[in-house]
Amino acid sequence: MSTTPDTTADTGVGTTAKAASPAVSSGGPSRDVTGKLVAAAAVLLVWQIAGTAWLPDYLPTPLGVLGQAIPTLTSASFLGSVWETVSAVVLGLLLGCVPGIVAGLLIGRVAWLRHLSTPYISGLYAMPMLAIVPMATIWFGYNDVTRVIVVALSAFLPCAVSTADGARALPGNLADVARVLNVPRRRFITDFVLPSALPFAVAGVHVAVGRALVGAAAVEFLANLDGLGTFILTNARSFAQDQAFVGVAVLALLGVLARAGTERLIRRVAPWQHAGRE
Numbered sequence: 001m002s003t004t005p006d007t008t009a010d011t012g013v014g015t016t017a018k019a020a021s022p023a024v025s026s027g028g029p030s031r032d033v034t035g036k037l038v039a040a041a042a043v044l045l046v047w048q049i050a051g052t053a054w055l056p057d058y059l060p061t062p063l064g065v066l067g068q069a070i071p072t073l074t075s076a077s078f079l080g081s082v083w084e085t086v087s088a089v090v091l092g093l094l095l096g097c098v099p100g101i102v103a104g105l106l107i108g109r110v111a112w113l114r115h116l117s118t119p120y121i122s123g124l125y126a127m128p129m130l131a132i133v134p135m136a137t138i139w140f141g142y143n144d145v146t147r148v149i150v151v152a153l154s155a156f157l158p159c160a161v162s163t164a165d166g167a168r169a170l171p172g173n174l175a176d177v178a179r180v181l182n183v184p185r186r187r188f189i190t191d192f193v194l195p196s197a198l199p200f201a202v203a204g205v206h207v208a209v210g211r212a213l214v215g216a217a218a219v220e221f222l223a224n225l226d227g228l229g230t231f232i233l234t235n236a237r238s239f240a241q242d243q244a245f246v247g248v249a250v251l252a253l254l255g256v257l258a259r260a261g262t263e264r265l266i267r268r269v270a271p272w273q274h275a276g277r278e
Contacts, residue, residue, distance in 0.1 A: 060241035065249070068242040073250075078231060082250060085220070085227040088144060089212045092151025097208055100159030101201045107160065108167025109193060125157045129215045133222045147219040147227075154215035155208035159201065166200025167193055199266065206262040213255050 044062050051061035072078050107114045107121075133150060140146040170192060178188050220229025228251050235244035 057239075058241070060245050064242045065245045069246050069249075072243050072246040078247075081227050081231040081247075084144075084225070085213075085216050085229070085251075086254065088147045088227070089151055089209075089216050092148045092216070093155050093205075093208060093212050095148065096152035096155030096212070097159045097205050100156040100204065100208070101163045103156075104160040104163025104165075104201065104204070105167050105189075105193065105197060108164035108197065109189075114164070121157065121160060124153075125161055129154050129211070130218050130222075133218050136219075137223050142223045142225065144225065146223060147216055147225055150215045150219050151212045154211040155205075158207040158211060159204035162204030162207065163197050163201040166197035169200065170196040202262065202266050206259065206266065209258040209262055210255055213251065213258070217251065 047059075048061050048063065051059040051064070107117055129150060132153065133146075136146045136150055140149060174192055178192055183191070216227065217229035217232075219225060220227040221233055224230060228247050232244050232247040232251070235241070235247065
């Protein structure tokens with residue numbers, strides 16, 4: 001007779017706990033956002049104090065940067081610099097990512113090509129793009145061609161390496177099944193290899209975008225080409241730190257937007273990669 005009330009009590013507690021859990025979980029994201037806002041406010045406050053009290057001649061303040069943001073962002077020369085950098089990055093990404101993905105598929109599936117090319121690709125991938133810029137300027141001159149080539153090379157390498165890993169990630173049992181069923185080679189590539197390599201290829205583009213922005217800025221720094229890199233360097237040398245930081249902020253914003261775009265593309269192409277994180 002005593003079991004009935006005990007079961008009811010247990011059930012009531014369990015129901016209450018389950019009902020309360022969404023409220024607890026719903027508070028998690030809001031607390032996370034609040035924590036990020038508080039951290040950002042603290043960083044800006046320390047930055048403002050440091051720029052005002054300790055390094056007024058060298059460190060711009062957030063308020064100073066904000067005051068120069070609208071005049072800088074609306075100036076024709078600055079918008080032209082942004083266009084020069086963005087157009088070179090987009091063109092370089094197209095010229096680097098597409099061949100990089102194709103090369104990665106070949107390297108991943110053709111054993112002799114993989115053994116032949118791996119040492120060279122690994123060496124170039126580990127080399128900083130800053131080391132390539134002086135040689136590129138000697139070979140191609142101080143012009144837009146050099147910038148596009150450096151950006152394309154910066155994008156080619158991560159796409160090739162990542163896609164090759166994806167092409168090799170195909171489970172061996174699937175390859176054996178396709179071989180037993182005499183699946184035509186073209187269909188094996190389209191139905192087996194490409195689905196396996198596609199998420200890796202998009203992840204390679206994800207990395208390539210950041211490297212492309214760095215490569216473009218590096219060429220602009222060293223070759224004195226019109227673009228965001230030259231805008232930042234010129235204003236920094238003229239002690240116009242506020243304007244220089246506006247350029248840095250725009251360059252960072254371009255990287256964030258590009259990262260968000262490729263992240264969304266990865267979610268669409270390979271949603272299972274994010275299922276465990278959410």
